Amino acid sequence: xxxxxxxxxxxxxxxxxxxxxxxxxxxxxxxxxxxxxxxxxxxxxxxxxxxxxxxxxxxxxxxxxxxxxxxxxxxxxxxxxxxxxxxxxxxxxxxxxxxxxxxxxxxxxxxxxxxxxxxxxxxxxxxxxxxxxxxxxxxxxxxxxxxxxxxxxxxxxxxxxxxxxxxxxxxxxxxxxxxxxxxxxxxxxxxxxxxxxxxxxxxxxxxxxxxxxxxxxxxxxxxxxxxxxxxxxxxxxxxxxxxxxxxxxxxxxxxxxxxxxxxxxxxxxxxxxxxxxxxxxxxxxxxxxxxxxxxxxxxxxxxxxxxxxxxxxxxxxxxxxxxxxxxxxxxxxxxxxxxxxxxxxxxxxxxxxxxxxxxxxxxxxxxxxxxxxxxxxxxxxxxxxxxxxxxxxxxxxxxxxxxxxxxxxxxxxxxxxxxxxxxxxxxxxxxxxxxxxxxxxxxxxxxxxxxxxxxxxxxxxxxxxxxxxxxxx
Amino acid sequence: xxxxxxxxxxxxxxxxxxxxxxxxxxxxxxxxxxxxxxxxxxxxxxxxxxxxxxxxxxxxxxxxxxxxxxxxxxxxxxxxxxxxxxxxxxxxxxxxxxxxxxxxxxxxxxxxxxxxxxxxxxxxxxxxxxxxxxxxxxxxxxxxxxxxxxxxxxxxxxxxxxxxxxxxxxxxxxxxxxxxxxxxxxxxxxxxxxxxxxxxxxxxxxxxxxxxxxxxxxxxxxxxxxxxxxxxxxxxxxxxxxxxxxxxxxxxxxxxxxxxxxxxxxxxxxxxxxxxxxxxxxxxxxxxxxxxxxxxxxxxxxxxxxxxxxxxxxxxxxxxxxxxxxxxxxxxxxxxxxxxxxxxxxxxxxxxxxxxxxxxxxxxxxxxxxxxxxxxx
Numbered sequence: 006x007x008x009x010x011x012x013x014x015x016x017x018x019x020x021x022x023x024x025x026x027x028x029x030x031x032x033x034x035x036x037x038x039x040x041x042x043x044x045x046x047x048x049x050x051x052x053x054x055x056x057x058x059x060x061x062x063x064x065x066x067x068x069x070x071x072x073x074x075x076x077x078x079x080x081x082x083x084x085x086x087x088x089x090x091x092x093x094x095x096x097x098x099x100x101x102x103x104x105x106x107x108x109x110x111x112x113x114x115x116x117x118x119x120x121x122x123x124x125x126x127x128x129x130x131x132x133x134x135x136x137x138x139x140x141x142x143x144x145x146x147x148x149x150x151x152x153x154x155x156x157x158x159x160x161x162x163x164x165x166x167x168x169x170x171x172x173x174x175x176x177x178x179x180x181x182x183x184x185x186x187x188x189x190x191x192x193x194x195x196x197x198x199x200x201x202x203x204x205x206x207x208x209x210x211x212x213x214x215x216x217x218x219x220x221x222x223x224x225x226x227x228x229x230x231x232x233x234x235x236x237x238x239x240x241x242x243x244x245x246x247x248x249x250x251x252x253x254x255x256x257x258x259x260x261x262x263x264x265x266x267x268x269x270x271x272x273x274x275x276x277x278x279x280x281x282x283x284x285x286x287x288x289x290x291x292x293x294x295x296x297x298x299x300x301x302x303x304x305x306x307x308x309x310x311x312x313x314x315x316x317x318x319x320x321x322x323x324x325x326x327x328x329x330x331x332x333x334x335x336x337x338x339x340x341x342x343x344x345x346x347x348x349x350x351x352x353x354x355x356x357x358x359x360x361x362x363x364x365x366x367x368x369x370x371x372x373x374x375x376x377x378x379x380x381x382x383x384x385x386x387x388x389x390x391x392x393x394x395x396x397x398x399x400x401x402x403x404x405x406x407x408x409x410x411x412x413x414x415x416x417x418x419x420x421x422x423x424x425x426x427x428x429x430x431x432x433x434x435x436x437x438x439x440x441x442x443x444x445x446x447x448x449x450x451x452x453x454x455x456x457x458x459x460x461x462x463x464x465x466x467x468x469x470x471x472x473x474x475x476x477x478x
Numbered sequence: 479x480x481x482x483x484x485x486x487x488x489x490x491x492x493x494x495x496x497x498x499x500x501x502x503x504x505x506x507x508x509x510x511x512x513x514x515x516x517x518x519x520x521x522x523x524x525x526x527x528x529x530x531x532x533x534x535x536x537x538x539x540x541x542x543x544x545x546x547x548x549x550x551x552x553x554x555x556x557x558x559x560x561x562x563x564x565x566x567x568x569x570x571x572x573x574x575x576x577x578x579x580x581x582x583x584x585x586x587x588x589x590x591x592x593x594x595x596x597x598x599x600x601x602x603x604x605x606x607x608x609x610x611x612x613x614x615x616x617x618x619x620x621x622x623x624x625x626x627x628x629x630x631x632x633x634x635x636x637x638x639x640x641x642x643x644x645x646x647x648x649x650x651x652x653x654x655x656x657x658x659x660x661x662x663x664x665x666x667x668x669x670x671x672x673x674x675x676x677x678x679x680x681x682x683x684x685x686x687x688x689x690x691x692x693x694x695x696x697x698x699x700x701x702x703x704x705x706x707x708x709x710x711x712x713x714x715x716x717x718x719x720x721x722x723x724x725x726x727x728x729x730x731x732x733x734x735x736x737x738x739x740x741x742x743x744x745x746x747x748x749x750x751x752x753x754x755x756x757x758x759x760x761x762x763x764x765x766x767x768x769x770x771x772x773x774x775x776x777x778x779x780x781x782x783x784x785x786x787x788x789x790x791x792x793x794x795x796x797x798x799x800x801x802x803x804x805x806x807x808x809x810x811x812x813x814x815x816x817x818x819x820x821x822x823x824x825x826x827x828x829x830x831x832x833x834x835x836x837x838x839x840x841x842x843x844x845x846x847x848x849x850x851x852x853x854x855x
Contacts, residue, residue: 047487111492227517235520306611308611308840309717382611383612383684384612384684385688387520389687389688453681457680458739459748462735462737463716463736467722468715472715476714477738
């Protein structure tokens with residue numbers, strides 16, 4: 006009998022076998038790949054060196070051209086196109102496409118790195134290993150995940166509303182990308198330096214509700230609907246504290262332009278988190294609610310409603326939802342860094358290091374904080390979370406806005422070196438915040454000494470009578 | 479309501495109730511337990527508990543097997559506390575047949591039962607916090623200790639989960655020499671670990687907010703519902719079989735019984751936590767006191783107890799594990815009944831969950847700590 010090659014029993018197994026061999030082939034040529042990657046990196050480094058040489062040498066028609074100033078490069082391109090006599094629309098469309106491409110590549114890279122970081126760091130928090138099979142330290146895990154998700158079968162519930170069911174994974178991506186528009190990556194380096202950047206940010210962040218609600222509604226599943234209702238209620242509630250927290254920032258810096266806010270912080274060497282600790286906390290907490298992350302991930306509370314609004318999504322559609330979640334976390338990190346952590350500046354270091362690297366580091370830190378929270382905290386209940394927004398965050402934020410308004414007018418009128426009022430504001434705000442939070446929490450009925458009463462040791466053994474005796478005595 | 483309706487405002491805006499099916503595959507049903515919930519928005523109006531997805535006809539099968547052959551069934555009933563089930567049945571058979579147990583075997587039984595209690599409570603508390611939304615972190619930390627305990631089981635009897643360790647007349651194996659240093663190391667390490675969990679969870683605001691005042695059981699309700707174990711003690715009834723009617727050698731140890739003061743989820747959680755500490759105390763004393771000697775008495779393989787009946791009960795991690803055995807003089811029991819603590823504790827869920835919101839019901843179910851293998855048998 007001749008040797009028959011072993012045939013997989015089902016087409017699916019056949020597919021799996023083929024994919025497996027693909028993977029093996031990929032692993033087999035890893036040396037060449039390594040060489041390729043090395044060449045790529047070396048080329049990148051050489052190019053950098055060449056440009057640095059040009060910069061240091063001061064060529065380029067005697068203009069001081071700075072590699073960090075990518076915004077200027079695009080402006081130069083636009084200027085060149087206008088000079089060449091293209092149709093007026095062409096330069097704008099071209100530069101817009103270039104910017105969009107830049108943002109897409111940055112966000113895409115972040116998604117890959119972020120998902121690896123989340124899994125790996127969370128694993129370390131949970132005394133596990135985390136991904137460690139695909140590539141060094143499991144670094145290729147996001148790619149493997151994406152490939153796996155893409156080749157998975159997409160199951161659509163028969164009772165789902167088909168058109169609406171397809172739309173949300175795409176719709177939900179739009180605000181996650183648009184939000185990057187006004188973020189200043191370095192000086193004169195942002196896609197869309199709007200003078201109403203804060204307003205734009207708030208407006209865009211409320212768009213995410215649409216996709217979530219559509220997903221929950223169209224799936225025709227009670228879990229999905231519950232998750233969508235929860236998420237919508239939460240997002241609507243937490244828009245308000247976010248807006249008020251940013252109002253404090255706007256009042257103090259006197260601008261709605263994100264680059265100006267960063268410049269203000271760089272100018273006075275004062276991060277706004279030091280001046281407005283409560284606003285920073287509100288922003289961070291409300292953001293975790295907006296983007297569905299622990300401790301506020303009630304929209305997809307897995308122990309209650311399985312996966313919330315995307316319970317019925319499978320394959321890459323579910324992957325897109327997860328990707329958006331991650332992308333939103335990174336976007337919030339960028340916003341947090343820009344508004345409260347000095348953006349792309351770091352006490353003068355931005356003249357030596359590219360600003361986008363500083364911003365990236367800060368985003369990474371905020372993202373690490375999110376992962377840390379996820380690995381540590383339990384989840385709030387829906388009513389607790391709503392109560393927290395309406396009873397606690399909003400009144401205190403309004404009080405803080407009043408305080409900041411007074412401080413801003415003092416700051417504008419008081420003719421002394423800025424360091425004195427700023428230090429005074431920081432101290433006053435911190436002290437008042439702590440005191441306000443404590444008193445307000447007490448007024449709302451917060452009583453830790455009663456809450457944390459622990460069980461007592463039994464003095465007798467018995468039934469109801471013993472219980473009553475213990476309770477009475 | 480009608481009076482207001484005449485004014486033209488739609489005040490009566492109650493949502494039409496809908497039915498939500500939770501389980502048998504659901505992250506927080508702890509196995510294949512199924513609940514059909516009638517919900518009004520997020521609030522539970524009514525619920526139907528549907529069990530039987532893991533039914534294996536254990537009690538009927540037991541009537542065709544010898545007494546020793548029935549011991550493995552107790553592993554599969556409460557698969558998170560196999561040792562306690564083993565112990566309950568072994569004690570029942572001994573009382574039915576009048577078999578003596580050597581003293582060392584009694585100490586070994588206590589040691590393994592208490593280790594099992596720690597492992598089971600770790601699992602219960604870990605899943606409870608997981609249900610409250612801490613994404614698996616406490617669960618995995620508590621698994622660290624559980625793993626070490628299961629390693630000890632494996633060392634001794636070869637199995638980690640379905641131990642089949644206790645026998646009528648003693649225990650099946652003497653622990654190997656490497657068992658004792660490992661046990662001592664674990665016992666020395668455990669108090670620090672428990673303190674760590676207390677630090678993390680006992681004062682955690684979110685956890686307190688999620689568990690304080692949720693799923694309150696009054697002592698009267700608890701007794702009327704014949705609850706047992708931490709569910710009973712959490713609601714303030716100081717009842718522990720190890721104290722009330724000491725079996726094995728529990729009367730020789732100095733330990734306390736923690737009793738909750740409010741009867742809510744948090745109290746049940748803390749009772750388990752503190753019971754773990756007491757178990758460590760018992761282990762320390764048992765290790766110090768254990769005498770030398772045989773680990774079992776030889777009994778005939780096909781044991782034929784005299785005609786009679788017996789109800790033996792021990793305090794398992796979930797409460798009173800009871801075995802009702804009827805002998806007709808043959809090698810197999812005429813009737814074998816298991817009083818499963820989970821099943822009876824679960825019966826109160828409907829009352830607790832009515833009017834509560836879905837997250838609260840999930841946490842309450844977690845605090846009752848069910849094992850479906852035991853409910854369905």
